Amino acid sequence: MSLAVRVIPCLDVADGRVVKGVNFQNLADAGDPVELAARYAEQGADELTFLDVTATVESRGTTYDVVTRTAEQVFVPLTVGGGVRSAEDVARLLGSGADKIGVNSAAIRRPDLVGEIADRFGAQVVVLSLDVTRAGSAPSGFVVTTHGGRTVTRIDALEWAREAIERGAGELLVNSIDADGTKNGFDLELIEAMRAVSTVPVIASGGAGEPAHFAPAIRAGADAVLAASVFHSGQLSIGDVKSAMKDEGIGVR
Amino acid sequence: MSIRRPQVVVFDYGSGNVHSAVKALERAGADVELTSDRKAALEADGLVVPGVGAFAAVMESLEAARGGELVDKRLAGGRPVLGICVGMQVLFERGVERGVEAEGLGEWPGTVEELQAPVLPHMGWNTVEPDAGSILFDGIEDERFYFVHSYAASDWSLQVEPPFPQPRLTWATHGGRFLAAVENGPLSATQFHPEKSGEAGIRLLSNWLTSLGSD
Numbered sequence: 001m002s003l004a005v006r007v008i009p010c011l012d013v014a015d016g017r018v019v020k021g022v023n024f025q026n027l028a029d030a031g032d033p034v035e036l037a038a039r040y041a042e043q044g045a046d047e048l049t050f051l052d053v054t055a056t057v058e059s060r061g062t063t064y065d066v067v068t069r070t071a072e073q074v075f076v077p078l079t080v081g082g083g084v085r086s087a088e089d090v091a092r093l094l095g096s097g098a099d100k101i102g103v104n105s106a107a108i109r110r111p112d113l114v115g116e117i118a119d120r121f122g123a124q125v126v127v128l129s130l131d132v133t134r135a136g137s138a139p140s141g142f143v144v145t146t147h148g149g150r151t152v153t154r155i156d157a158l159e160w161a162r163e164a165i166e167r168g169a170g171e172l173l174v175n176s177i178d179a180d181g182t183k184n185g186f187d188l189e190l191i192e193a194m195r196a197v198s199t200v201p202v203i204a205s206g207g208a209g210e211p212a213h214f215a216p217a218i219r220a221g222a223d224a225v226l227a228a229s230v231f232h233s234g235q236l237s238i239g240d241v242k243s244a245m246k247d248e249g250i251g252v253r
Numbered sequence: 254m255s256i257r258r259p260q261v262v263v264f265d266y267g268s269g270n271v272h273s274a275v276k277a278l279e280r281a282g283a284d285v286e287l288t289s290d291r292k293a294a295l296e297a298d299g300l301v302v303p304g305v306g307a308f309a310a311v312m313e314s315l316e317a318a319r320g321g322e323l324v325d326k327r328l329a330g331g332r333p334v335l336g337i338c339v340g341m342q343v344l345f346e347r348g349v350e351r352g353v354e355a356e357g358l359g360e361w362p363g364t365v366e367e368l369q370a371p372v373l374p375h376m377g378w379n380t381v382e383p384d385a386g387s388i389l390f391d392g393i394e395d396e397r398f399y400f401v402h403s404y405a406a407s408d409w410s411l412q413v414e415p416p417f418p419q420p421r422l423t424w425a426t427h428g429g430r431f432l433a434a435v436e437n438g439p440l441s442a443t444q445f446h447p448e449k450s451g452e453a454g455i456r457l458l459s460n461w462l463t464s465l466g467s468d
Contacts, residue, residue: 003427004378004397041451046378072276077399077449097272099401099449122306124374124401170374201376223372253378253397 004253006046006224007214007241008079008203009231011036014054016062020232034069040231041074043238046253048074049102049173049226052082064096071097081129081173087116094121102173104129105146108155111167118168127203128169132157132190133177142190149177157190162197172198173226176206183209183230186217195221211236211244218250258284259462262297265289266318268311271303274337277448281458289318298465300327304339308348308365308404309355311339321358324440328360333439333465338402341435341442345406360440362410370428373403379445381433384421388464389436389443389457396453398433398445405431405444413437 012019017031029035037048048070052063060083067080080093081102090101103126107113117126133152135143142157161172174194176187186207194202204222208214214225230236242252261283263275271287278285278301286293294300302320304311315321324344327334336344343357348365357365368375378397383390407429409422418438425433425444434443441461447454 002379003375006377068272071270071272075273075277075280075448075451075454077401077446094270095272097270099270099273124376124403171376199372200374201372223377 002251003223004046004251005218005222005245006203007044007238007252008047008049008224008226009040009045009238010049010051010205010226010228011232012051012053012228013063013066014052015059016066018232019053020229033066034073037070037074037078040238041076044242044253045076045238046224047077047079049079049081051102052080054083064092067093067096067098079127081127086113087120090117090121090125094125100125100127100171102127102129104131107164108144108146108153108160111163114164114167114169118170123168123170123200126169127171127173128161128164129173129175130157130161131175131177132187140193142193145177149180158193158197161194165198165200169200171201171203173203173205175226179207180205181229182207185209185213186220186222186225188216188220191217191220191222208236211240214241215245215248215250218245258282259298259465260296261285261299261301261462262290262294263287263301263303264294264318264320264323266320267314268303268305268340270305273446273448274301274303277455278458278462281455281462283458283462291319291323294323295326295332299333299335299462300324302334302336302340302343304337304341304343306339308339308342308350308357309353312343312348312355312357315343315358324358324360328439331439333441333461335461336440336442337448338444338446341444342402342404342406344435344440344442348404350404361406361435361437363406363408365404365406367404368402368407368428368431374401375403375405375427376401378450379425379427379433381423381425381445383423383434384436387421387423387434387436389434389441389460390423391460393453393456393460396456397450398443398447398453398457399449399451400425400427400433400445402444407431409435411437
């Protein structure tokens with residue numbers, strides 16, 4: 001036996017509320033991230049991810065509160081990302097009950113951030129989140145973007161992944177901007193390319209639309225799969241995804 | 254069974270996220286106090302030593318809080334202690350991380366070393382091979398538990414002679430085989446995080462709580 005593939009739902013949270021539509025039955029409050037997190041954990045989510053899309057620094061206080069209340073009730077690992085700029089931000093999130101921290105744009109602007117977090121809290125805390133798009137100009141054919149895909153950089157995505165691992169990233173969250181929202185399946189070439197350079201776990205994200213999409217992502221080299229809207233819309237359940245992978249001979253919890 | 258809930262102290266010596274450990278132990282049925290107070294830590298029915306981060310850094314914080322002496326005193330009185338993750342690793346004699354060797358508490362012989370696996374950290378839900386007599390894994394032998402670590406003890410060399418009970422060893426595999434849990438008289442430890450292992454983890458903590466005071 002070996003490690004199970006992890007299935008991870010991601011919730012966008014702003015001002016203490018879930019921002020994208022969630023279509024679950026029997027929820028007292030469909031906008032409450034704590035209740036949703038608990039529901040996903042019951043369904044078999046192997047980890048949970050909160051992406052803090054809060055616009056202002058002032059309203060971040062509500063995020064810490066949401067993290068704490070979730071960690072008190074939900075006994076699976078919790079990753080929190082979005083707007084993390086310093087080791088102090090990380091200290092506060094971990095102190096609130098987060099287990100891992102996603103860093104993205106701030107690490108691109110200032111790569112030292114990755115090492116600062118890893119040195120203080122351990123590499124296992126640092127999830128390097130990459131929003132990747134295809135670009136013929138880059139050596140690998142893939143570049144990273146910032147601001148949720150709106151700003152395309154000239155940084156080669158595979159070079160950046162390699163450098164970040166060197167600096168102390170303990171995991172890669174690889175989101176294909178091209179596949180995101182298409183529901184046509186994951187960008188398998190991107191996953192294969194990342195697997196080839198990564199010595200740390202790779203989480204595949206972007207493009208999932210049906211249960212059959214997940215097994216190919218694992219065969220391409222992903223250790224975990226992350227999705228948001230297909231779960232929130234009720235289109236797929238965690239259980240659907242796991243049984244489809246199990247049928248393909250992939251180990252799930 | 255007494256009606257009183259077991260009193261557990263989670264030793265607070267500045268080790269990362271201990272929030273979940275406290276809440277999971279409460280869920281498992283304990284009255285939990287997160288404290289560095291020595292009297293409370295000595296007198297509790299059970300003491301939990303968490304640990305996140307680098308071996309050497311955890312040892313430094315633990316020794317600054319005189320954690321080694323505390324563990325020794327409890328064990329001398331047969332009072333249960335549970336180490337979690339790096340809180341398990343520091344129970345061995347030494348740890349080697351990135352070529353840096355650090356002394357552990359030395360309750361058990363052996364060295365904690367990097368796992369030999371293509372992908373590290375070992376992160377996620379893995380199966381375990383519990384000892385047939387395990388109390389911790391009673392009823393949850395086939396469950397998966399949440400691991401996140403790159404280092405572990407892969408050898409067990411402590412020989413225990415009767416009348417003392419044999420240590421119960423539970424193994425897991427990532428690359429090679431390593432110790433996922435040890436139950437050695439009053440001293441128990443898990444390399445994985447029971448407080449992050451869902452219902453199976455709560456059950457393991459509950460099994461530990463049930464064993465408190467029964468030794």
